[in-house]
Amino acid sequence: MVRPFIIFVTTIFLASCGGGDADAPQGASTSSAPPVQQSPSLKPGFSVGRQLADQPDDITGAQVHLMYVLPSDGPDKQLDLGDTIPNSVESANRWLAAQTGGRRLRMDTFGGRVDITFAKLPRTDAQYQAAGSSQRRLIETDLGQMGLLQAGKIYMAYYEGGGKTCANAPLQPENPGFVAVTYLHGTPAGGAPCIQKPFVASSSAAPDYKEFGLLHEVLHTLGAVDKDAPDYFNGHVNNDPSDLMYAGPLTWNPSVLDINRKNYYNPDGLPSNIFxxxxxxxxGAAGEEH
Ligand SMILES: [Zn+2]
Incomplete structure (x- = not known):
């Protein structure tokens, strides 16, 4: 059953960072290395091609689905093909596993490869950007109306267009949603153009801005940081700039998942009112492959 995404358009936005959505923090180091194409880790006999719909899932249950989406007038850089995004996801998940004792995001895969849906959106980049703080929501609404969103999944859409930040996500629960967006050509005020923050060059590379951005926005989409968390600040934590979910006056330089294990990640439990x-x-569970 398709969720009634259209109702979100009329939702009244409550105060939060980014005018309703949770923006990616500025800062973080970047490298200048270009993406390197590597041999995909595919099941024997599986061929890669452009997918216009969510392909059959390798796993059941909750999973993160990726998309490469163009505005109607956007260039097609074919980011859904090749290994740029799969390498980025693997780099992010390797870091996450090191933080969690082997637990990784449950990614939507098809034939052993990250399933990336391609979509050409119905509006121009100028029209999306004109939506301002509602840009992410408008993209989510259009993807929903195109029939590309399924209940039980959350999404990261790599958008081949501009925006006021490099990525943002719905800020739960005030501003609900299921789709985080990375603005590949975003131009945040006071920060470097997003195109200057490349994807990692290989799956074994340490994560950089794009990879931490993926994890950061997925965490937002799932409900972090809860407003009742001890170090809550505007959808984030403000206790340490090395925290994955930090936002504040210092430059974001992520290296730790919930640095004190008291705000949004603790296997031993947090107060029941905190995500x-x-x-x-x-x-996933430790050792579960995705
Ligand atoms: Zn954020």
């Missing part, structure tokens, strides 16, 4: 990523069905 705990450790209990999320989107986070």
């Amino acid at each position: 705990n990523f450790a209990t999320s069905p989107f986070l």
Whole structure:
């Protein structure tokens, strides 16, 4: 059953960072290395091609689905093909596993490869950007109306267009949604153009801005940071700039998942009123392959 995404358009936005959605923090180091194409880790006999719809799932249950989406007038850089995004996801998940004792995001895969849906959206980049703080929501609404969103999944859409930030996500629960967006050509005020923050060059590379951005926005989409968390600040934590979910006056330089294990991730439990990523069905068990 398709969720009634259209109702979100009329939702009244409550105060939060980014005018309703949770923006990616500025900062974080970047490298200048270009993406390197590597041999995909596919099941024997499986061929890669452009997918216009969600392909049959390798796993059941909660999972994160990726998309490469163009505005109607956007260039097609074919980011859904090749290994740029799969390498980025693997780099992010390797870091996450190191933080969690082997637990990784449950990614939507098809034939052993990250399933990336391609979509050409119905509006121009100028029209999406004109939506301002509602840009992410408008993209989500259009993807829903195109029949590309399924209940039980959350999404990261790599958008081949501009925006006021490099990525953002719905900020739960005030501003609900299921789709985080990475604005590949975003131009945040006071920050470097997003195109200057490349994807990692290989799956074994340490994560950089794009990879931490993926994890950061997925965490937002799932409910982090809960407003009752001890170090809550505007959808984030403000206790340490090395925290994955930090936002504040210092430059974001992520290296730790919930640095004090008291705000959004603790396998031993958090107060029941606080969102705990450790209990999320989107986070696999230790040793579970995705
Ligand atoms: Zn954020």
